[in-house]
Amino acid sequence: MLSKPTSDQMLIGIARDLREQVLPHLTDQPAVVVMGMIDQILRNLSVRVANEIEWMHEEVAAIAAMAGRDPGSPQSLQLQHVVEWYGSVSRWLSAGVEAAYAGGDQAEIDKWRALIEARSAHEQAIMGSLDLVGRG
Amino acid sequence: MNNPDEMPARIAAFLAEQEPEWRDIEVVAYEVMTGGYSRLLGKAHVRHAEGEEVLVLRGDPPPGRALVDTDRGQEFEVITTVSEHGVRTPRTRYFDDAGLHLGTRALVIEYTASDSFLPYATGGGSLEGLNIKLADALASYHRLPLSSLPARLERPADWNTYIGHRIDEWRRTADAHVEDLPILRYVAAWLDAHRPPEVPLTLIHGDLQSANLMLAADGHFEILDWELASIGDPREDIGYFKAVAQIAPPDLLDDAGVMGFCERYRELTGLDEAQVNPVTVAYFLILGVVGTVRRLLEGGAAYSRDENTLLASLFNLNSVVFGSGVWIGASKQLEPILAAMKGAM
Numbered sequence: 001m002l003s004k005p006t007s008d009q010m011l012i013g014i015a016r017d018l019r020e021q022v023l024p025h026l027t028d029q030p031a032v033v034v035m036g037m038i039d040q041i042l043r044n045l046s047v048r049v050a051n052e053i054e055w056m057h058e059e060v061a062a063i064a065a066m067a068g069r070d071p072g073s074p075q076s077l078q079l080q081h082v083v084e085w086y087g088s089v090s091r092w093l094s095a096g097v098e099a100a101y102a103g104g105d106q107a108e109i110d111k112w113r114a115l116i117e118a119r120s121a122h123e124q125a126i127m128g129s130l131d132l133v134g135r136g
Numbered sequence: 137m138n139n140p141d142e143m144p145a146r147i148a149a150f151l152a153e154q155e156p157e158w159r160d161i162e163v164v165a166y167e168v169m170t171g172g173y174s175r176l177l178g179k180a181h182v183r184h185a186e187g188e189e190v191l192v193l194r195g196d197p198p199p200g201r202a203l204v205d206t207d208r209g210q211e212f213e214v215i216t217t218v219s220e221h222g223v224r225t226p227r228t229r230y231f232d233d234a235g236l237h238l239g240t241r242a243l244v245i246e247y248t249a250s251d252s253f254l255p256y257a258t259g260g261g262s263l264e265g266l267n268i269k270l271a272d273a274l275a276s277y278h279r280l281p282l283s284s285l286p287a288r289l290e291r292p293a294d295w296n297t298y299i300g301h302r303i304d305e306w307r308r309t310a311d312a313h314v315e316d317l318p319i320l321r322y323v324a325a326w327l328d329a330h331r332p333p334e335v336p337l338t339l340i341h342g343d344l345q346s347a348n349l350m351l352a353a354d355g356h357f358e359i360l361d362w363e364l365a366s367i368g369d370p371r372e373d374i375g376y377f378k379a380v381a382q383i384a385p386p387d388l389l390d391d392a393g394v395m396g397f398c399e400r401y402r403e404l405t406g407l408d409e410a411q412v413n414p415v416t417v418a419y420f421l422i423l424g425v426v427g428t429v430r431r432l433l434e435g436g437a438a439y440s441r442d443e444n445t446l447l448a449s450l451f452n453l454n455s456v457v458f459g460s461g462v463w464i465g466a467s468k469q470l471e472p473i474l475a476a477m478k479g480a481m
Contacts, residue, residue, distance in 0.1 A: 029170045030138070037451040044454065083315075093318040094310070101325035113468070116322045120464050123457045130458045132347075132384050 008050035015042035036133030048126045053077060055122045056086040062115055067092045093119075137176040137195045137239055140166050147180050147193070150237035154230050159185040175363070176240065179247060191229060195242030204431045206363040209233060212243045213286040214365045218339070221284060223276045224358040250350035250358050257346065257386045265355070267393035268400045270377070273349070273357040275404035278338045278370040285339055289367050295334040299369060302426060303327045309430040314437045319460050320429070326467045327423055330474050332371070332416045335407055340368040342427060345380035364427065370405070371412065375420025376428075382421075382462050383455065389417060415477070418470055422463045432456050 005013070015038075023035050064071040069092060074085035093115055100108040137143060144163035151161050161184045169177035169192070178193040196208060212231045219227045226246045235241040257263060282291065292298035306324035310317040341348075342364030350358040374389070374397075381387035389397055394414045402412050433456060435449035 030168065033170055034447060037447050040454065041447070041450055087315045090316040090318055094316055094321040097318060097322045098325050101329050104329075113322065113464075116319055117464055120319060120457075120460045124461050127454050127457045130383055130454050132455070 006050070008046040011042050011046040011049065015039050015046070018042070033133050036131065040128075040131065040133070043128060044126050047128065051122075051125070053079070053082055056082055059115070059119055059122070060086055060089045062118060063089050063093045063096075066111060066115060067096055137178045137193060137242065138168050139239075140168060142239070143178060143180070146238055147182065147191075150230070150232060151182060151184075153237070155184075157186070176242075190247035192226065192245050192247050193238060193242050194245065195232075195235070195238060195240040198240070204364075207288075208241045208243050208363075210286065210288055211363045211365070213288065214339075214362045215243075215245065217284065217286055218277050218280065218362070221277075221280050223280075224273065224352070224356055225360065225362070226358065248350050248352075248358055250352040252347075253349040253351045253357070254346045254384065256351050261351075263386055263388065266351075266357075267388045267397040269355060269357050270388050271397045271400035271404065273359055274344070274370070274373055274377075275401055277341070277359070278373070278405055280339055282338070282367065285367070289339070289365070291367055292337055295337060295369065298337060299331060299334075299423075302368070302372075302423060303331075305426045305430060309426070309433055312437070313433055314440045317433075319464070323422060323463050323467070327419070330419065330470070332419050333410050335369060335371065335411050337367050338370045339365060340370055340373050341365055342368075342373075342376075344373040344377050346377075346384055346386070347380075369420070369423075371416055371420040372424035374401070374412075374417050375422065375424035378417060379421045379425045379459065379462065383458055415470060415473055418466050421466055425459055429456055429459065 018035060019039050023032065023039070026032050026035060060071050071085070071089050075081040093112070097112045097116065100112045143166045147163045147166065148161045151158065155161075161182065163180050164183050165179075165181040167179050169179050176193075176195045176197055178195075180191045180193065182189040182191060194208070194211075209231070212228055215225060216228045219225050226248045228243060228245050230244040232238045232242045232244070238244075251261075292301070303324055306320045306327070310320040310324075313320075341359065341362060343361055344359070348359060348361045350360060352358055378387060378389045381389065387393070394417055398409075398412050398414065398417065402408065405412075432449075432452045435444065435446065436453045436456075438444040439446065439449040
């Protein structure tokens with residue numbers, strides 16, 4: 001397969017062309033809003049496709065270590081298999097957070113919250129900056 | 137409603153039926169408006185022998201194109217009620233309940249010539265004293281007696297049941313999603329562990345944000361878009377305003393504005409300092425957004441299941457992501473303060 005330009009490069013390139021070559025010619029306001037949304041979604045996807053497999057593996061390793069459980073491996077590195085594996089281990093994170101609050105031990109709460117913060121940091125990196133196009 | 141060629145004739149026919157005494161009705165201009173993701177919006181300039189009107193139409197999108205399902209009939213009743221009680225909001229004029237005339241179920245309200253607050257603020261308009269005006273605006277409908285509100289608004293049994301239900305909404309949202317959502321479960325656990333003092337339940341707007349505020353020439357706010365109104369904890373609106381302001385500034389409840397806001401709001405509503413203060417505002421910054429979070433995630437889940445193809449369903453997930461960072465940060469900051477307050481009681 002042709003691996004270059006990479007998927008993330010292509011997505012960011014498409015976003016740039018839409019923003020610079022199509023958007024300036026739009027006069028219909030609802031269409032301008034849609035184009036603004038597409039631009040942001042493409043930029044999000046660019047970061048996501050470049051990193052999501054790696055980030056899901058990182059999170060799984062950290063959750064499994066905290067939970068003291070063996071996460072095994074995904075069936076393959078195909079995205080769907082990794083997402084299913086990640087989802088099953090995510091339930092350990094949810095259970096750990098809930099148990100920590102039920103127990104009321106601040107040290108436990110802090111440890112589990114650090115994993116929540118790590119997950120949020122990845123989501124924020126994918127999102128980048130947020131512009132609520134079309135509002136107001 | 138998005139067809140400017142068709143709408144003038146539809147509106148003229150509708151008005152002829154609503155206002156039989158008007159003669160020579162002509163819709164001289166019609167434009168599709170943006171400003172919200174949830175409803176179709178149009179502005180009509182109407183001329184007739186007796187005068188001129190500028191009206192705004194708010195209608196349901198076609199089936200399968202709505203981001204959230206809300207009831208135009210309830211919205212019409214709520215706007216009518218609050219405006220009759222002196223709340224500053226564009227008054228209702230007509231309701232095409234069956235959507236036969238306007239092409240979709242739609243309400244017609246008066247156009248307001250006031251400035252949209254968001255562009256006013258981003259354009260460098262003065263914000264001085266607007267934290268106090270915001271307190272005035274919120275208190276104006278938070279003070280309405282429940283008995284005066286439309287019967288179709290559900291009355292929760294009591295505050296404890298209500299707030300427990302709202303906290304559980306985070307868990308239900310996580311349960312209903314297409315994948316596990318540990319951040320939502322964290323938020324629910326945190327909210328449950330730090331419940332604030334009880335207050336009387338009131339009418340709440342449900343989407344009180346800068347984009348739904350207009351600034352009148354006399355410096356007071358007018359409030360738009362009541363489609364998510366319900367009966368709940370009034371601090372939800374305060375927290376929601378602050379939450380959305382993190383994405384779409386200005387935040388009138390920032391460190392410089394929140395104390396003055398709380399003081400004015402307490403003065404107008406009779407609530408005390410334990411009930412309304414910067415910490416409870418921050419608590420409701422988290423809790424107050426749950427309804428929106430649920431709706432946005434439902435849209436994303438429907439997209440994932442191939443049940444909708446709305447671009448906005450994808451785009452709006454970014455608001456949830458943005459919010460996640462705010463909720464986690466706020467909860468972490470508030471924890472030692474809440475512990476100290478608890479210890480002092």
